[in-house]
Amino acid sequence: MPPYTIFYFPTRGRCEAMRMLLADQGQSWKEEVVTKETWLQSPLKASCLYGQLPKFQDGDLTLYQSNAILRHLGRSLACSSLLAPPALQISFADYNLLDLLLSHQVLVPGCLDSFPLLSAYVTRLSARPKLKAFLASPEHVNRPIFGGHKI
Template sequence: MDVIGTYFQPGGLGLFLPGRCEATRLLLADQGQEWTEDVVTREIWQKGDLKNSCVFGQLPRFQDGDFILHQSNAILRHLARNHKLYGQDAQEAALLDMVNDGVEDLRVKYGRLIYQNYEDGKAAYIEALPGELRPFENLLAQNNGGKAFIVGKQISFADYNLLDILHVHLVLAPDCLASFPFLAGYVQRLNARPLLKAYLESEAHKKRPINGNGKQ
């Protein structure tokens, strides 16, 4: 079966690439939420009905009752507001937006490597990776000596997004956090959260490909 994405409902989401909304899955799982997930094959997508129903002609798509939302970061922020995962004040919210944008910048670079230049660019990408990870290490160091979350004292939507991008890079370059003790400890702490741990150890998670072309 040629799978190009998934469409989740209700209170779910859809994505054009299998891993694009993993941060939202992490958030939902850790917050004890349930969702359903339907496979979208290339054949279904090419029929056009689903594509035409999407605001920008692409997945992800989030649906909760009559409410429909597109764009993965908009979905993530919507859930953050609903579950009080957007910081304790306006200043923290702004810092979380900053972090999330930083994660998105790294995700775009990762996507270009995976889908455009994997064979020729992997070595150079891994060599440059410490420079991409250093800002996150520094932010953690500034927050309770690296023993807390990326911003503030409570977990946020940006933590789920950062955790996801760190997960995929640990597959790409297993030693990438060797020189970043705060990030390494951060991943271990978040992975050990009971509901997150159960999700990460589930067969559904383990069987889901990281990227649509099989590269990782």
């Protein structure tokens, strides 16, 4: 059984950056998809800090808030290798920015055309082998950015 469990709605939303990080670092995880009906009718909402998702479990540790989860994963998976030159080190923040930029490219195609450095950044990170495989997977491609919409 994977050591990580993500509880979230059937969208990319606030969890896609952590999915990217986990995939890129070669980790497996379990998804507990929370439907609107489950969220409104089950005790899950009352059990969540601030009554919000995502909820993330790492063994006995339960975390809420997407950036806190990303920081935890960044530390626990040592995302930046101190042996690599600084320009090649990756941080949990890279996954957050990559998710934001990829989402914008879906919502506004061509939005990075006037920003060659950002475009190159997206290309470089998206080419990392494990991350590239995740970004091409049905789990990513078929998951809408926001709930109930194509995007």
